[in-house]
Amino acid sequence: MAFASKRLAKELHKIHGSLPPGIELVQAEGFDEWLLDIKVLDANPLYMNQTYRLKFKFSSSYPIVFLIEPPEVTFLNLPDRPIPMHPHIYSNGIICLDLLGQQGWSPVQNVESICMSLQSMLTGNTKNERPEGDEGFVKHNRKRPRDIDFYYHDNTV
């Protein structure tokens, strides 16, 4: 088994075994794409009683994934799974978070830690707003999230 799939196999094993509260595995067929549900556990009025669906996409052409490349993580918009309101989450589900970018990524991150980071990113948020320029971005962006050059300026998250 190649390095990446072996690592993913381990993560999957671990995820089947146990996940932190508020994180649930929905689907993980093979090592291409996994779906997980996350919930915000505290009483943040923005996210009360909501569940959000996360899609993890692991690139297959780069088996060195995880060593140098983060998985692609986006929120999915489904009838009962809205895109959470957050100044760093675009309404098409694309997330602007440094650890999901090439620069901020580190191989010690894993699916579980990403979910937890996103949970805490939502927990700490009080602004009921989309990022600046959301409409235009959602309308015009045809790029894969990893090709977008975000500029990470907000260190409060």
Added chain:
Amino acid sequence: MASKANRDNLQEVEDSTDWLNTPLAPLAAVESALRCQVCTEFYTTPMITSCSHTFCSLCIRRCLSIDGKCPGCRAPDQELKLRSNWPLEEAVDAFKKARSGLLEHARKPVIIGRSSPKRKLDCVQENEADDGPRKRTRSSSKRTATASQQTVVVDSEQEDEDYIPNDGLVACPICNGRMTEMAIDRHIDQCNGIPPATSDSRSKPRASATFSTSSKTFSKPERLPHLSYSMFKDNNLRKKLSELGISANGPRQLLEKRHLEWVSIWNANCDSKNPRTKFELKQELDKWERTQGSAWVASNSHKPGSQLLDKEFDGLAWSSAHDDSFKELIAKARRKPPTGSIAPPESQSPRNAVSDDAIVEATPPRTTDYQMGGYSAPTTTLSSTSAEQLSGDLVAGLKNHDLPSRGPATADSIANMGDVAIRKSNMASARPLQP
């Protein structure tokens, strides 16, 4: 949920979660502390960084050769500064040895109630298969309990450091070697940590093991230096690879990647307590070549001119993403500027028009009043308001491009827009995409 085949596959993966759902659940934390965070395997030749994080030698060397940062905290570090973490390696080795027995022991009572019959069967088979002296599961001790003498043998074979054989000898406090009380005083005076050879093979303590490895270090191969590949021409690099005894075939970038990987493998092996032979290392490089190297070539070869671009650059998406904005710009350029409002460009530079808001408006602002030719743009009519609008247009255009920092295409399109635009839009474009 995972398919059946997938799940069977997962059963073979050893992981710290194996301890959960057993009475020894706290051991999950112990085990995950003994695993490298990069490869999630047990540490192999753990090395400690300047920022006091620990990773497998090969993992940290690979990471540092990619971006020179510690994967744990993103602090910059160098391979030269890595140091071995011997005590951790011993802890890992000891835990690995104890693991299967412990796990078997821990699973026993749980299995009866919860686990599938298949697992039960497996465990029974395992018990019968490796009924070696090291396994001290309940069942095996029960079985051996009838033959009490055999039980004694089992105990004495344990690698128990506290074990004191009843042989009438005393142990040297320094080297742990056993000798008569008469001999011990003289021995202590000259003890160098190496126990005197005895016929008892079991009393070979750890000290001798560390000594044998330290003597091995003399014959250890030298670590390889990293090359700055830009200094090497293709032929020289190929020569270098053949000198190292590894394949010198393939495109230039693959050569560099291969060399980098070889240096990592080689140097990690130099750190190892039990170095492997060059042949084994080459097999590992072959494995890399088959899995990662070839895939890398496959993913890069279809892009002509890819050596000029970032390896992550998605060329197709780039051209499709900008298709609209290019068409838009062309369309704008074709729209004829209204006659009469064009003044000679030397009368006032567009730069001033933008930077100086106090400019008197000669004509009412018209957003379409500019030409794409740039330098022959209608400058006097370009009031501050229209300049604002112009740059607003550009910002919208740039949004389509996301940030113009990467590809060559945007550079060209910007050049077309003229100086005015660039100035203002560069300032403005720093905002819209930054969430």
